[in-house]
Amino acid sequence: MQKKLLFDCHIFLVSILFLVWPHYASVVNLVRQPPRPIVFTPHNRPESHPQQVHVSLVGKNYMKVSWVTDESRVPSTVDYGTTPGKYDSSGTGEHTSYRYFFYTSGKIHHVTIGPLLPATTYYYRCGGSGPEFNFRTPPANFPIEFAVAGDLGQTGWTATTLNHMNATNYDVLLLPGDLSYADTQQPLWDSFGRLVEPYASRRPWMVTQGNHEQETFPIIYPNGFKAYNTRWPMPYELSGSKSNLYYSFDVVGTHIIMLGSYADFSDQYKWLANDVARIDRSQTPWVVVIIHAPWYNSNLAHQGEGESMRVAMEEMLYNSRVDIVFAGHVHAYERFTRIYDNNADPCGPIHITIGDGGNREGLAMLYKEPKPSLSIFRESSFGHGRLRILNNTHAHWSWHRNNDTTAVVADEIWFQSLSSSPSCIPKIEPNVQLTQVNDEL
Ligand SMILES: *[C@@H]1O[C@H](CO)[C@@H](O)[C@H](O)[C@H]1NC(C)=O
Ligand SMILES: *[C@@H]1O[C@H](CO)[C@@H](O)[C@H](O)[C@H]1NC(C)=O
Ligand SMILES: *[C@@H]1O[C@H](CO)[C@@H](O)[C@H](O)[C@H]1NC(C)=O
Ligand SMILES: [Fe+2]
Numbered sequence: 001m002q003k004k005l006l007f008d009c010h011i012f013l014v015s016i017l018f019l020v021w022p023h024y025a026s027v028v029n030l031v032r033q034p035p036r037p038i039v040f041t042p043h044n045r046p047e048s049h050p051q052q053v054h055v056s057l058v059g060k061n062y063m064k065v066s067w068v069t070d071e072s073r074v075p076s077t078v079d080y081g082t083t084p085g086k087y088d089s090s091g092t093g094e095h096t097s098y099r100y101f102f103y104t105s106g107k108i109h110h111v112t113i114g115p116l117l118p119a120t121t122y123y124y125r126c127g128g129s130g131p132e133f134n135f136r137t138p139p140a141n142f143p144i145e146f147a148v149a150g151d152l153g154q155t156g157w158t159a160t161t162l163n164h165m166n167a168t169n170y171d172v173l174l175l176p177g178d179l180s181y182a183d184t185q186q187p188l189w190d191s192f193g194r195l196v197e198p199y200a201s202r203r204p205w206m207v208t209q210g211n212h213e214q215e216t217f218p219i220i221y222p223n224g225f226k227a228y229n230t231r232w233p234m235p236y237e238l239s240g241s242k243s244n245l246y247y248s249f250d251v252v253g254t255h256i257i258m259l260g261s262y263a264d265f266s267d268q269y270k271w272l273a274n275d276v277a278r279i280d281r282s283q284t285p286w287v288v289v290i291i292h293a294p295w296y297n298s299n300l301a302h303q304g305e306g307e308s309m310r311v312a313m314e315e316m317l318y319n320s321r322v323d324i325v326f327a328g329h330v331h332a333y334e335r336f337t338r339i340y341d342n343n344a345d346p347c348g349p350i351h352i353t354i355g356d357g358g359n360r361e362g363l364a365m366l367y368k369e370p371k372p373s374l375s376i377f378r379e380s381s382f383g384h385g386r387l388r389i390l391n392n393t394h395a396h397w398s399w400h401r402n403n404d405t406t407a408v409v410a411d412e413i414w415f416q417s418l419s420s421s422p423s424c425i426p427k428i429e430p431n432v433q434l435t436q437v438n439d440e441l
Contacts, residue, residue: 150328
């Protein structure tokens with residue numbers, strides 16, 4: 001009797017499993033990655049030595065070097081040169097720090113160095129002591145390769161994603177928001193900085209904010225983004241923006257617009273109108289936009305969260321013939337066809353969700369069924385993307401899921417710039433008041 005009951009129970013559980021399983025396994029023969037634990041990267045250098053070193057592009061020929069020291073007497077200087085151990089140039093910058101409740105950050109240094117030569121490896125030392133680092137500047141001409149991964153966090157999967165991206169020898173990393181997942185636990189910003197340092201000190205990392213950067217607290221920190229803005233300042237002033245939460249920059253024939261899914265839309269819209277009106281297609285035939293909450297998404301996670309921003313800004317991006325829009329937020333990968341206003345449109349951008357960097361919240365597994373026709377490929381696995389722009393007209397996009405030791409190509413597409421399509425002439429907004437912006441330092 002007892003045995004029979006157990007047997008029935010077993011049958012019942014197995015049936016439940018088979019009922020539920022198809023939702024979790026829409027891709028055949030794929031072993032999905034379960035979550036991996038958080039990697040805490042300890043601090044094991046002397047107090048005066050740099051930690052959390054990362055670099056970002058500033059204008060055409062300059063790089064900002066950012067790092068943290070525990071010791072407050074360390075100068076904000078960077079010595080650099082093109083030969084290891086031989087620093088024939090140096091730059092001096094600024095330093096800051098911040099408090100968040102009972103936490104006080106180390107001394108945060110930001111030093112802009114240059115002018116630098118393109119496609120050149122520079123060796124550098126921060127604050128006059130500690131290890132030597134090196135970075136490579138982007139090339140002067142096509143081809144250029146971008147690595148793209150959002151919602152990184154700091155788990156074992158994050159480490160795998162970083163490792164796979166590093167193996168590609170990319171030029172610039174584009175991060176569509178959600179960096180450390182510190183979520184107000186400030187020491188996690190420091191451990192994130194240490195986890196990414198081996199990669200972010202070697203190539204420029206250009207980021208925009210996600211919801212996990214907000215860290216607002218009623219009355220005390222109503223505006224949020226304190227840690228993010230202090231630790232990851234981007235070159236927003238150069239594009240005429242008044243906020244670190246949205247900006248644009250040019251690199252090798254590509255105009256990249258970093259929008260702020262969590263920044264005020266009305267000021268941002270005015271800035272965006274100016275920015276797209278200044279795009280010179282003869283200089284930058286490609287236009288890439290990065291947001292956090294996707295405007296198109298057939299995953300059940302975060303449905304509708306990007307909608308108000310889409311309504312506010314999609315027409316502007318469409319008229320300026322943006323080639324591709326990357327989003328994060330949904331912890332999965334999805335590629336859409338060219339879209340404008342919920343319809344396939346040959347002059348609209350391709351939309352890609354790439355919020356699969358590897359954070360502790362795990363994957364977003366459930367999708368709207370059946371798959372909407374606008375969605376071309378979707379899968380909830382951790383991974384990263386590579387955008388290789390070969391010349392004025394052709395680019396290749398590939399998505400690489402994390403699969404143990406190798407980064408397998410799971411989705412890929414060749415596509416052409418809209419600037420090379422005679423039927424997609426940009427329609428620049430009329431009445432835009434252009435403000436003068438300095439592109440150089
Ligand atoms: C994952 O990698 C293993 C080898 O490490 C390979 O046999 C398997 O086919 C890969 N799976 C997918 C879905 O790519
Ligand atoms: C990144 O790649 C470079 C070049 O292959 C290698 O020298 C370096 O050790 C890698 N970094 C990490 C942390 O794996
Ligand atoms: C651009 O690159 C594509 C892909 O490699 C190639 O087929 C095409 O001929 C190139 N165009 C020019 C103008 O070089
Ligand atoms: Fe997010």
